[in-house]
Amino acid sequence: MRIWIARPEPGATRTAERLVGMGHVPLVAPVLVVEANDASPPQGRFDGVLVTSANALRQASRWRHLHDVPVFAVGARSAALARESGFSSVRNAEGDAVALAALVRREVSPGSSLLHAVGEDRKAEPGASLTEAGFRVTTFVAYGARPLASLPAEVAMAFGGPGALTGMLHYSRRSAATACELSMSAGYGGAFAALRHYCLSADVAAPLAQAGIAPYFVSEQANEDALLAGLKSGF
Structure with a gap:
């Protein structure tokens, strides 16, 4: 599967490496930028x-x-x-x-x-x-964590194009909500909803449910191992 990873760096790259090892094709495109405060x-x-x-x-x-x-x-x-x-x-x-x-x-x-x-x-x-x-x-x-102003260009290109996205990993409630909002604002709401959405927890999945999108998999344990284990479902 080609899978969108929207979590912030440096976690996104670490997750991408794990996906490659599992035989998937990751698309690293965070929708939030984490910045340390001055205090x-x-x-x-x-x-x-x-x-x-x-x-x-x-x-x-x-x-x-x-x-x-x-x-x-x-x-x-x-x-x-x-x-x-x-x-x-x-x-x-x-x-x-x-x-x-x-x-x-x-x-x-x-x-x-x-x-x-x-x-x-x-x-x-x-x-x-x-x-x-x-x-x-x-x-x-x-x-x-600062949200991007618009959907990353590489994601827009991947929606419906060659090697189209199949799934998406959600690690936080805010990144899930932001990815959903940016996709809809860019006119890709249907393509976003059609993805297989893998969520770290029920709380993370909540913004999708509010948008009328049913998650494909919700981890019972809030850790990455449990989340990635969900990628085996349906194969």
């Missing part, structure tokens, strides 16, 4: 750092004063980047925000101070449930 993480004493996206740790030098603080990462990629960034103690929740909150509750006492590194466009969890459980959660906006 540095706050000073002060924290009992844990919550990382729900590897993008939060892109500016590794800014985190040096927190390297001795345990990191609680949502998944393997964010955990690996935390280690590469110099953090000495990293725990991997191996799941989603709910799994991350559960991991923190098992290992940290209520009342402890937590620093949650987030993007500008963020969800309530795990901060909301941890706050309710008695933790003191400080939110630090580490990055933002």
